[in-house]
Amino acid sequence: MRPRTKKIFYDFRSNPSRSVLVILSIFVGLFAVGMIMTLWICIPSDLRMGYELSNPANIYFRLSPFDNSLIRSVQKWENVQDAMGSSVATLRAYDGSGKLKKVVVQAVSDDSWPVNHIDILEGSWPLKDGEAAVENYKLTDLDGKVGKPLTLKTSSGKEVNVTVAASIRDQSLGAGDYSIVFIEPIQVYVHEDMLRKLEMDTHWNTLRIVLKDGGKDEQRIRDQANIYADRLKKAGYQVQSIALRRSDAHPTADYADAIAGILLVIGVLVVFLSGSLTYNTLTAILSNQMRQIGAMKTVGATYAQIVFMYMQLILLYSLIALVLAVPASMGAAELCRDFLGKNINFANIRTGVVWETVIVQLVLGLVVPQVAGAIPVTKGAHVSIQKAMGGMRGTGSGDNDRFTRGMSRLFSRPTALSMRNTFRNKSRLILTLFTLSLGGAIFIASFNVNKAIDEHVAVIARYVQADLDLVTDQPYRLDHIQSILKDIPEINYIEGWGAGSATYIDPDGNDGPSMSILAPPDGSALIAPNVKEGRWFEPGEQNVITLSERFNYTYPDLKVGDKIKMEVKGTGNKTEWTVVGFFTMAGKSGGFLAYMPLSSWLHISGAGNRLTKFQIVTQNRLNDERRAALTKDVETVLDAKGIKTTAIQRNDSFVSDAARGLNIMSIFMMIMAVLVALVGCIGLTGTMSLNVMERTAEIGILRAIGASNRNVMKNVLTEGVLIGFMSWGIGSVLSVPVGFVLTNSLGRAIFGSRLVPGYTPTGYGLWLVLSLVLSVLACRAPAKTAVDLTIREVLSVE
């Protein structure tokens, strides 16, 4: 081996802690970029490809009962690739603790599920009589397990036992009613033969159609749906609702978009973070090599030879970092994908190595450290031999002396010296602060974004402030329900709300999507809406309506003051309404929801002053157990009076379901915060350690002129704390724009509008503690090594 090659290896192994720091600096950047990029590539494609592979329906018709003959006819219609019928009904099921939970039960016309393929995650398929499959996403909500029995309760109150034979993934959840998996009820799938036992219609009531040639053109889907709807109506079927969806539009695609947006922002910042970290580390190493560079130049080394030698050393660091980072980032991304797949309901389609990521990691791993190192290396190689042999250790400029004198008036001389040290190498200080502040900014911003999410969850909760939501199978007068339930002492009061569904009439006059309608009484204290545009309706107003953000997204031309038409289910009349406002709730994929005054609802519903939805407010804040018992009590009392309950559920469970997607975003943000904290902490530790390592000789001089070890340690630690504190301060300020960008990206993807930024002291506090503790620890170890050496050893250190 050539002597200069030996020198490269010697430099590599001579100071293991320094080499480990450089490798770690490169590693964390590559790891973070690898993980982020894999997620960025895979999640949207997993969602899109996985959904497309399930042969998703483009058109969902909710029809009056039909049989297989219609399905066979539809399969022959032009542009139809596949059609499938299913019978869908809302029942209830007992969970492990005996509480009744709302479940959607469905059976399909073909066991092979030609449309909306499902993935069998566990158990056996096809189902037999007496068996059921439960959608994996909310299987735990039922405390269900494959092989365990499940008791379903029919609308008449009959209990039917089935065995959970399989757990499945159904990526189309929410697609049929413009909803998302989070707020969809628990899904139970049964064999056709079970329909009679469950008192469900043995005919099909939902028709799913897949269009030929991909079905990715929204307008084409809409046009075909109108043609098919006319044809179905002419054939005598009643079209109750229509839902349309592109083949590449997974119901939770918005969340994937939000994740991708956040990943992109953090990914770009991490590349900068890692680059500056590597630059900092390499600059520190190079400044320690100046004498050797001088000696090599003296014996004939050219500028190019020296640059090449150090570039080879950097390459060695890079290769080791790459070897570690590529598999580590793959593993971490895989774990993250599994978590997100399970929680936003998609399948990991791309398996194996994500080569795009590996290539980017290779390029970044080989190029960024070389580019980052090129500046200090070329600068070092350019230094004159005389200057290099002087060790490049500055003796302090006049500015610094003035600075020290100024500080000495305010602080003790050693503290002033620490401060002078901090500001001595300004370019190093700027880079150190840049790296640490950027890391801190992302870390703090992650907490602030989380806070914004939490605040939005609180906003959702303000729409449902009653404790229990009671839905009856028939409409009743409010005073009737009140009189029946008056003997339950925990009930404070009951409000009757209008609730139903309607078909939105598209501007072209065709049937549009099905929308849910809620109508609270005037002055209801049980709702505090979050109006994003326009206003909420006033007491006494008629024929006014407020719409959810989903309308904004689907009908961007729809504005406050416009008139819309809809047909409330069961009335057969198309009525016109004035849009007075748009509100934000669970996001633009949260379904078409509208609120109107109760008086308007009573006018159009045709049920007189009878209602099916009752909001129950309890006397005091009841504990969990008592609230569950109250649910049973209400149902028992009503049952005794012959009033059948379709659903009675706690509103907090609705809030937690609606917030589920946002909570996943919170967890995801925390994963990102930890990742950035990892990069930042290594940056902080590395930079501070190298700063102290570089000053080993100076420490020796201080000790030689009488400074005690304690003085030296105090001096070094003060410097560490000062840098830690400064980086925290700058990071705190920078976290505002970073948080704004992240919150904006999240808000636009999920809500179609900006999310109100949140601020929490948690991120600021945690980063302050981390900055200070790590600064002290990072400085302490090399400072201790320096004070443990004899003065002679210290002064002879290169």
Next chain:
Amino acid sequence: MAENIVEIHGLKKVYREGSVSTEALRGIDLSVARGEYLGVVGKSGAGKTTLLNMIAGLDSVTEGEITVDGRRVDKMNEVKKAVWRGRSVGFIFQSFQLLPGLSLLDNVMLPMDFCGKLSRNSSEKAAELLRMVGLIDHIHKIPSEISGGQQQRVAIARALANDPILLLADEPTGRLDTATSEVVFEIFEKVVAGGTTMIIVSHDHSLAERTRRIITLADGRIADE
């Protein structure tokens, strides 16, 4: 071939730091004949090291001309200077400046490596040089495993690795005791006897007197010869 291996005319060197200028050399005229053994003496700050650095091309010239073996050092760019220095000049520092991680043998072979003179025989040649300075039994040790005097002998061997026409030594015995200094000078005398031109800078008159010609610098000028 030039009569004098080193020709210096009107050499000036001014160091500037901010608004402060320091004249290290104030117009040096000097000729060194091929094979000559020259001692440069003077007090600290007289400009001895600056003069040596100028001859070796380690520092830039402010004014004047330096010609070594017929080549204008003051006109060379950094790349040419590095190649020329590696092939033609051997330089010995007061503080040895060996590379700490390399064995003595590798330290000696390093100039050959940089100057493209590394061959199959390089290690034998480096070992021969180390034998000449009395360190053949230590060739695989690293610098920290030998004494200061031994390190300086390695530095001499390294300086001779590419058969330089000119050997420059800056206070080569400044860090050594008298006995060790004696050994180092014996080696220098052997080298000069072999025909190599040598210039030694020292503040110690008694050691410099072992050279064949002495010049004295004071305040950046040749005060005595």
